Structures are given as C-alpha cells and as structure tokens.
Amino acid sequence: MLSELLMIVVGGLKMGAIYSLTAIGIVVIHKATRTVNFAHGAFVLCGAYVTYGIVEVLQFGWWAAFVLASLAGGLLAAVVELGILRPIRQADSFAVITATIFIGIGISDIYRLLQNTEILAVRSMIRGAPLFIGDAMITREQIAVVGGAMAVALIGVALFAYAKFGRGMRAMASNPRGAVLCGYSSDAMNALAWFVGGAMAGVAGSFAAPSTGVTAELSVAMVTAGFAAAVIGGFDSLRGALLGGLILGVCETLAAGYVSSAMKNAVSFLLIFIILLWRPQGLFPEAKIRHV
Amino acid sequence: MSRTGALRVFAPSLFVFALSIAGLLLGSYWQYVLALSISAAVIGTALAMIVSYARCITIATGAMLAIGAYGAALPVVRLDVPFLVALLFATALGGLAGLILAVPGVRFRSHNLAMVTFVFQAVVIIVLRQSKGLTGGAEGLPIPAPVVFGFRFSSDADFLLLCGFLSALVILPLIVLLEGALGKNLRAVAANESAARAFGINVNRHLIAAFVWSSAVIACAGAIMAPRYRIIDPDSYGILASILALAYPIVGGMGSPWGGLVGGAVLRALPEVLRPLADYLELMFCILVVATIIFFPGGFGSFVTGTFRRKPTKLETSAGPEPRRAVHDFISDMNILGRREVRPPQDRSRSTPILRISGVTKSYGALRAVSHVSFDVTAQTIHGLMGPNGAGKTTLFNIVSGLNASDEGQVLFDGTPLDDVPVESRIKLGMSRTFQHAAVFDKLSCVDNVLIGLGLNDIWQASVRSVHMAMHSQRARAERKAAMAALDAVGLAHRARDGAGSLSLGDQRRLEIARAIVSCPRIILLDEPVSGVSVEEAAGLRELLLRINRELGTGMVVIEHNISFLVSLCNRISVMSDGRIIAEGDPDVVVNDALVRRAYFGEREISA
Numbered sequence: 001m002l003s004e005l006l007m008i009v010v011g012g013l014k015m016g017a018i019y020s021l022t023a024i025g026i027v028v029i030h031k032a033t034r035t036v037n038f039a040h041g042a043f044v045l046c047g048a049y050v051t052y053g054i055v056e057v058l059q060f061g062w063w064a065a066f067v068l069a070s071l072a073g074g075l076l077a078a079v080v081e082l083g084i085l086r087p088i089r090q091a092d093s094f095a096v097i098t099a100t101i102f103i104g105i106g107i108s109d110i111y112r113l114l115q116n117t118e119i120l121a122v123r124s125m126i127r128g129a130p131l132f133i134g135d136a137m138i139t140r141e142q143i144a145v146v147g148g149a150m151a152v153a154l155i156g157v158a159l160f161a162y163a164k165f166g167r168g169m170r171a172m173a174s175n176p177r178g179a180v181l182c183g184y185s186s187d188a189m190n191a192l193a194w195f196v197g198g199a200m201a202g203v204a205g206s207f208a209a210p211s212t213g214v215t216a217e218l219s220v221a222m223v224t225a226g227f228a229a230a231v232i233g234g235f236d237s238l239r240g241a242l243l244g245g246l247i248l249g250v251c252e253t254l255a256a257g258y259v260s261s262a263m264k265n266a267v268s269f270l271l272i273f274i275i276l277l278w279r280p281q282g283l284f285p286e287a288k289i290r291h292v
Numbered sequence: 293m294s295r296t297g298a299l300r301v302f303a304p305s306l307f308v309f310a311l312s313i314a315g316l317l318l319g320s321y322w323q324y325v326l327a328l329s330i331s332a333a334v335i336g337t338a339l340a341m342i343v344s345y346a347r348c349i350t351i352a353t354g355a356m357l358a359i360g361a362y363g364a365a366l367p368v369v370r371l372d373v374p375f376l377v378a379l380l381f382a383t384a385l386g387g388l389a390g391l392i393l394a395v396p397g398v399r400f401r402s403h404n405l406a407m408v409t410f411v412f413q414a415v416v417i418i419v420l421r422q423s424k425g426l427t428g429g430a431e432g433l434p435i436p437a438p439v440v441f442g443f444r445f446s447s448d449a450d451f452l453l454l455c456g457f458l459s460a461l462v463i464l465p466l467i468v469l470l471e472g473a474l475g476k477n478l479r480a481v482a483a484n485e486s487a488a489r490a491f492g493i494n495v496n497r498h499l500i501a502a503f504v505w506s507s508a509v510i511a512c513a514g515a516i517m518a519p520r521y522r523i524i525d526p527d528s529y530g531i532l533a534s535i536l537a538l539a540y541p542i543v544g545g546m547g548s549p550w551g552g553l554v555g556g557a558v559l560r561a562l563p564e565v566l567r568p569l570a571d572y573l574e575l576m577f578c579i580l581v582v583a584t585i586i587f588f589p590g591g592f593g594s595f596v597t598g599t600f601r602r603k604p605t606k607l608e609t610s611a612g613p614e615p616r617r618a619v620h621d622f623i624s625d626m627n628i629l630g631r632r633e634v635r636p637p638q639d640r641s642r643s644t645p646i647l648r649i650s651g652v653t654k655s656y657g658a659l660r661a662v663s664h665v666s667f668d669v670t671a672q673t674i675h676g677l678m679g680p681n682g683a684g685k686t687t688l689f690n691i692v693s694g695l696n697a698s699d700e701g702q703v704l705f706d707g708t709p710l711d712d713v714p715v716e717s718r719i720k721l722g723m724s725r726t727f728q729h730a731a732v733f734d735k736l737s738c739v740d741n742v743l744i745g746l747g748l749n750d751i752w753q754a755s756v757r758s759v760h761m762a763m764h765s766q767r768a769r770a771e772r773k774a775a776m777a778a779l780d781a782v783g784l785a786h787r788a789r790d791g792a793g794s795l796s797l798g799d800q801r802r803l804e805i806a807r808a809i810v811s812c813p814r815i816i817l818l819d820e821p822v823s824g825v826s827v828e829e830a831a832g833l834r835e836l837l838l839r840i841n842r843e844l845g846t847g848m849v850v851i852e853h854n855i856s857f858l859v860s861l862c863n864r865i866s867v868m869s870d871g872r873i874i875a876e877g878d879p880d881v882v883v884n885d886a887l888v889r890r891a892y893f894g895e896r897e898i899s900a
Contacts, residue, residue, distance in 0.1 A: 088589070231407070272408075
C-alpha cells in the first residue's frame, strides 16, 4: 500500500521534473520579455524530435542529444523572437499572445508534415536493474530524469538569479526603458531570454522523449502542463515554477492511480482553474518589494 | 442618415441570406461548402464581439460549438423534441455556458483570461467524451436531418436555405449590439478601462455580456450545422477548432463586425477550395495569421477601409479653433435630451457644497500620497488645485472619482458619502472627469467618445440604447445631437467622425472636455486640461469652462501647472505639497504666498 503510493509519487516526480523545466522556460521568457509564450510546447517538441534523431537515427549518445536538443530549442525560440515577435512587440500584448498561439500550432504542423507517423519511440536513457525500497520499485531512469531535469532547472534558476545576463534580463523585466538607457540592448536581451527559455524547453523535450514518445500532441500537452506549473508557482517565480511542476506531476499520477485516466488529463486544467480563482498570485509568489 | 443606419444593421443578415440563395445555383457539394462558410461567418461575427471589440482572446469556441451541437441534437434524438425548440434550447444553453465561463473568467485579462477559456474548452470536451451513455462518447452521435413544421431539410439545397435563413436571423441582434452602444462600450473598455469605468461602464459586466451573447450565437451556429454532419463527436470540436476560429476576426479585420463575418466565410471555405493542398493547409493558415498580425495589424478589413477611407485634408487638420456656437445652444440641446434640467444658479444657496472632501488620506507603503486633505466645492466654484509633481493631486482625483479607495476621511457628494458608491455610478450622480494622460477611446470616432460621456452605460441601458441607435429613434437622435453640441462647444464638430486616436494631443484634451461636459454634470474634475494645448486654444477652453460653470451651475476642480490659466479661471485655489494642502484662498493671494513660492520655486526665491 505504502510502497504503491511511493511508486506513484516517484513516477509523478519524473514527469513533474520535466514539467518544471518546461515551466521555468515559460517563466524566464515571461519575466524577461513580458511575453506569455503559448508556443513553448512546440520548442519542447523540437527538442524531443532532435533527441529522437540523435539517439535513434544517428545512434549517438545521450550527451549529444542533450546538447543539440537544447541548442535546437534555443535557436528556434530566438528565431521566433527575432523574426516574428520583435516587430509586433510595439503593439499590445493581444497581438503577441495570439501570434505565439499560431506559431505553436504552425511549428507542430511542420513536424507533422516532416514526420507523418503516429508516434516515434525513443529508448530510455539508462538501463539496468531497478532499485527496491521495501516493495517499491524505482527505475534507474526515473532517478536519472528527476536528478537530471532538476539539475538543469536549478542551473537555469541560478543563471537568472546570479549571472550577468540574468541581471540584464531582470533589468529588462522590471523597467525596459531604464535597462536600455543603462546600455542593455533590448533586442539582444530579448533574443537571449528566448534562447535560454527555448533551450530549457529543448532539454525538457530530451528528458520527455523516452516516456512520452515524440508526437505532435506533445506540443499542446507540454504547453498546458508548463502553464499549469507556472500558474501554480505564481507565473513570475522560477522557484515557484520548479515546485509547481513537481506538484502537478505528482497530482497527475495520483489521479491516474486512484481515480481514472480521464481524471489525469483533467488535473492540469483543474489546477489552473483552482489556483487562478483561489490564489491568482500562485502558491509561491515572488516576494515583491515596492520601492517608493 | 436614417437609411444608412438601418442598412448598417441589416446588411450583414441580408448578405448572409443572399449568399445562401446564390448558392442554389451551385452543385450539391458546393452547397455544403457554402453552408459551412455561412456557419463560420456567424461564428466569426460572434467572435468579433469578444476578439475585435473587447480584445480578449478566447479559445473556447470549439466547446461552445459542441455545447450547441449536443444541446440541440440530444433533445431531438433522445426526446423527440422539435428541431426549432431544440435550437432555442441549445442557444440558451450556450448563453448559460458563456455565463459560467465569463463570471470567473473576467476577473482576469490577457493571457490568464485566455487560459481560463482554454481550461473551459478542455473540460467540456473531456466531459462530453466521458459521458458515453448520453453522448455516445468518442464513437459519435448520429443526428437526423432537421424537420421544421413537418418539412424535412435533407437535401443540400434545402439545408443551405435553412442555414442561411437561421444564420441571418441569429446575427441580427448581434449586429445591433455591436454597431450600437454596447459595441462602443466594449471598444472603450479595450482602449482604457479606467476611463471607461469613470463614465459608467461596468467593465466586468460588459465583458460577461459579450461572452454570453457571443457564446449563445456560437452555440446556435453549432446547433444549426450539426445535423448536416450526420454524426458528431467531441474531438471535432477540440482545441484546434477553437484556435482556427480565433483567426476569423484577426485575419478578416478587427474594425467592424464584417471582419469576423467575411473572415469566417472565406477561411472556412479555403480548405475545401484548396483540396489538393490539404496537407499544407493548416501550416498555411498559421502563416497567414501571423503574417496578418505583423503586416496588417488590424486585419484585412482595416487594410481595405484604410485605403479607401477619406483622409482629413490639410486644411481640415490645420484649422484652428473654429468659431464656436454659444454655450447656450449646447445647453438648449441638453434640454432637448431632457436628461437633466438646467438648474439656474440663483436657485442654490451659495453655501451648500456639492462636493465636500474631508480629511482624505491615502498611503502607498511608507509614502503618504494624500494626507488629511479637506475642502468644499460649491456649484459656483471653480476650484484650482496646484502643486509640484508628486504632490498627490491626481491621487486625490482618483479617490474622489472612485478609482482609488482612501484610507481615511470621506468624500461627500451633495451631502451623501460616496464610500459605497462604485466608480461606475458616480457619473449618474453628476460627476465626470478628464485624465492627466489623455484617455480618449482611440478606436472610436470623436462623436462616439462623447456619446459614452453621456454616462448611460450600465449594461441594460447600453443594450436598450443599441436598439434605439439601430432604429434611429428620436432618443438616439437627441443623444447624437447633444454629443454634436458638446463637440461643437469645444470646436471639434468638424472632426466628429474621425477616429479619436488620429487627433493631436491638444485636440484629444478638448475631446475629453467635450466628453466630460456632455452629461451636464454637477461637478467636473479636470486633470491638466490645457497641458499640450496652444495658448489660443487654452483661452477658448477657459471661456467655455467659465460659461459652463456660470450657466449650468457646474462646480469644477481643476489641476493645472499653467498658473496664469489657473489664476484667470478659478475663484479659489488650493496648493498641495507632499500630500498636504499648504495654502488655500483667493488665487491672487495664494500665488503670492511665501509657503507656496517655496514649494514651487525652492528656498531662495523667498528673499527675492
């Protein structure tokens, strides 16, 4: 009984860590460029597809997959920002949000045209005998995904919080005009933020590929989960998004294990709804200091 | 005028019905395509209300279509209810669904509102798929051809006519609302929520109404079309359907209901016309939408009207202040409207204040923006408010007009405290204002801006007034005449039909004044009415304000940095600094006050 619960929770943490990575990318982009990116799932799909190419087609190692998937996701995001969103950013958020919605659908559709199959399977990262804690069986893959995704997520959080470019992005976020006057190039900072966010989505795609496979549906599924996680975390908090992803993952597997698989699909929507209505600032809002 | 007004309202319905009749010449397959197109035109028009007018993103269209389709099909299939009754039921069900979506949804804007609609979409489809016993689940639900008064609409031609007729009928009320006061109010909400609220528009109720109307019409479109599919299943109403529908008004054009209508009709027919390219259609669709957003931000409709619209000639734009009609004319036009009888000034005793501000205090964290401010304004007073930037003048205005709440103190209007009077109701008491940063509703014409200034904007009034406007009734004409009189009074009559966003800053300020005076308020709060206005125009505005004050008995509070303007306009001036009133009295006395000079010019000037 307890071991079953433990297995369910660990399974949830695995997907949850992937959601966290996705959500952190969404939050990085939102914090730095005030853009809500509905195309984020497409970047995850791109990372997953590249992973399939490296691991299954070219038979290279996983390290190459991680590096190239993050590069691909990041470059795709930077191209979207520079080529499409930069010219319309002057207009209102309405134009930008709708544009990202259609960019997301468009990219998934390009994938569908390139690869007209139901699902592409990707082998798991680590093989080997599972570990046992009491009766609970935990696969090495689960440990690798949770550990790896969390490590990447923490690196992202740390970069944003401490590195030089993180400072620039935070400056852009709080006062774009002021940041430009201080010598930051807004175009370059925006593109960089999109690159970082997209790269994290790409890595999320790598981690997700073995468990979800590569399908066009991955795009909508991941953007939904990423949003739910970001909303749980308060949408502007990186740490909140990290925890939000884990919470979402565990809630999903709990719902699947104890209620029904339809409930699993509904969990992210219900969480978005409940959190928005009950605590729109999220469970872990960024401490806001008002300067007067 | 009257004929074009009626044409405006009926044209879309006539167009849709004419389309279905023209379709009788086509082959049966194209009749089916045309029915799809007409249905999408209805959806596009309904989405225009939410997307083009209120500028909200909704991804719940598929869910609303599904609610309509199942809402009509289930009573027909399971209970043998007549088709038309089921159609009405489905439409009402759609409206109810819109209400359920919007009541929690409109607490949010932009992406969060979009997320709520997305959640709604997903949950509806999950529920439909799961309740297999009722809906048949993913296997689908077969639907018989519609039967109306014993006639079975089973052929494509028959169905096309039915679809065209019902569609023409269902978009008519929608167009009345969009072209009328409700549509203008929604545009005002999208342009500037604070200004919209200050003129009596309850933003959330308007957005809820938009969602209810639009959802009801979308559900109706879904219900009409469902029998033609023969079998319906939840997944054909999924997220993708919602997103594709979102493109209708965006591509078609956001400037009028026609954008959504034509956008829907054309975009829905494209996949059928371009069958050979079927694989690439979705991608082309996305590229089309993104390209539209980048290159034709208002959609193709705005591009077309922009090309053909009359451009104001040089002469018109550079024309200075026009010779104004007497304010008397403006006042007598107000009498025609019969809204508020003009109160001769001698009726009111000089001492009763209309507005009494007592001990008002407001803090932001450690900053005291407004600190124990008190003063009275009577019907005869024009009360000036001056002080350095950051003194708390605008914050005080926002408290008086209800946009901000005060921490302490009270604002009394005609002796009654305003604590529990929401900002939207204050215009009806007789309080209006202008804004420091010109807050005209840029997508509306000047005369429409002033019409909103009448303050007859609660949701019910707006709906009724929409009908009046559509019928061009006497009341609508009187309102328009009043608005034109107010525009004339500020010298903008010649720009009445131009978009407010195309005016110069000085003209926008004058437009704001026209909007503030048209309701004949008892008190007007003017926030920097002449900043950015030329010297001659400022003199003209002063004349206008003085006469309104004298002849209508309208009290005024004026914030202004132009001290000579303020001194020549006001009969009393308060000076604020650091949230407190540091001097008050006759204009000439106050501007020579030592404290005031120190606040304004700094320490050294005193000795000079």
